[in-house]
Amino acid sequence: MAGEIPQAQPPPAVPEPEPGPVPHPYLLLWRWRRNPLRRSSDRLAAWMSLGLVLAVLVAAPAAMFGVGDSAYRHYRSTAEDEARGRDQRPAVLTHDAPRHPEPGSEEAKKARYAAPVRFTGPDGVSRTGTTEVEPGLPTGSTVLVWVDDEGRITEPPLTAEQIRSRTMGWAILAFLGVVLTGLTAHAATGQVLHRRNLAQWDAAWANTAPRWSRHP
Structure with missing residues (x-):
């Protein structure tokens, strides 16, 4: 019939975006694999990163328990004196x-x-x-x-709950302090290696540029 209003149609389905490529595990460990583009500084950075991770994994719990034990002894002695x-x-x-x-x-x-x-x-x-x-x-x-x-x-003298709370606070601070120190050391060493790479690139370009700019 003329003038009949067509029925509403559902909107067209929008295709879902395809998931992006997942990095291959070997790509994440490119500094450890032999390839012609790997520099000595890349291998050094990989070893330093591994060393810092292992150091943090060992030092962080040790610092947490050591500082926590010292804090507990201190606050327990303080509570007894009070x-x-x-x-x-x-x-x-x-x-x-x-x-x-x-x-x-x-x-x-x-x-x-x-x-x-x-x-x-x-x-x-x-x-x-x-x-x-x-x-x-x-x-x-x-x-x-x-x-x-x-x-x-x-x-009033410190209660057992206050002693536990303060001890836990110092232990957490010690743990976070070691982790932040490790992250800072990683960033500092990465910056040093980056500047070293830039200096090497500048030196290599200084030797190569005259040959590229030489006229036949």
Whole structure:
């Protein structure tokens, strides 16, 4: 029928792009294969790369465990010293603690506010200081504070979780430090060899150019 609107047709299928060629394993190891284009610097670069990879594979775990063990001993000794030189004492709030904007919320349960307190030091002398307390505590409330041997409010001794966390942090930093050092050494040696190749090409061209530019 004239004037009839044809039905919509689906768009033509777009052919999927063909995957690119996958490098042959031998192409990735061209520096190790004998060929007329391989230079001595290429072979040197291959050996240096292999040496750096092996060195990093050996040194990185060793550094991680060595530094981690030293850090663990250090923090464990620190925690023991802190436990011997610090103790908990009762303290009384001398001013109302600030109230949280959302009382009873999960955030309010975790929030802590600085408030002035009065406590008795190891020498028996009454002292004042500031410590973190729960929101909304009224004046006269009793809280526990950690006090050092000089009567100053301080942090509690390191916990086992804090010791593990700090030890793991230093171990990871040591591992990454060795890896970054290996990458830096690889880049530096590659740059040196590249400049050496450029110098050799310049010298070879200086000998070849006169013969190419000589007129018959």
